[in-house]
Amino acid sequence: MKTDRPVNINLLKMSWPLAALTSITHRVTGVILFVGVAFALYALNLALSSPEGFAQAVVLLAQPLPKFILFGLLLALIYHIVAGVKHLLLDFHYGDSLDAAQNGAVVVIVVTLILTAAIGALLW
Numbered sequence: 001m002k003t004d005r006p007v008n009i010n011l012l013k014m015s016w017p018l019a020a021l022t023s024i025t026h027r028v029t030g031v032i033l034f035v036g037v038a039f040a041l042y043a044l045n046l047a048l049s050s051p052e053g054f055a056q057a058v059v060l061l062a063q064p065l066p067k068f069i070l071f072g073l074l075l076a077l078i079y080h081i082v083a084g085v086k087h088l089l090l091d092f093h094y095g096d097s098l099d100a101a102q103n104g105a106v107v108v109i110v111v112t113l114i115l116t117a118a119i120g121a122l123l124w
């Protein structure tokens, strides 16, 4: 049977709208957060264990790699919350037209970059 319906679309070759990319990134940051909670709980447990543990946690998080991981987790959290709020607004049909979805995606990226820069400035 001959059909004009597109089949076997190559997802790597098609051009994705920004709203789709921000939505996928939201899911990816959710997975990053899920994994990163282990690191965050370890640092929190260490910091709350005793005054010495707190000092150890401060030293640990001042090291380049743990600090970078912390920064990455905060970036993922900020993005996830900002994009998550957009998703929740969509559930109430705010901003679910094509134009609004495009603008909303830009707002998510800009707000995330501003908040991440602020967090980065606090960390360094």
Ligand code: HEM
Residues within 6 Å of the ligand: 026, 027, 029, 030, 031, 033, 034, 035, 037, 080, 081, 082, 084, 085, 087, 088
């Ligand atoms: C450590 C905390 C969090 C983790 C591990 C996490 C993880 C995830 C994951 C894995 C998904 C994707 C689920 C799927 O696509 O089937 C998701 C979706 C979602 N998250 Fe989070 N999340 C966290 C915090 C938050 C926060 C603070 C918000 C607040 C805005 C939020 C809002 C949402 C929303 C609205 C969705 C659904 C998006 C959709 O409809 O596609 N999440 N989360």
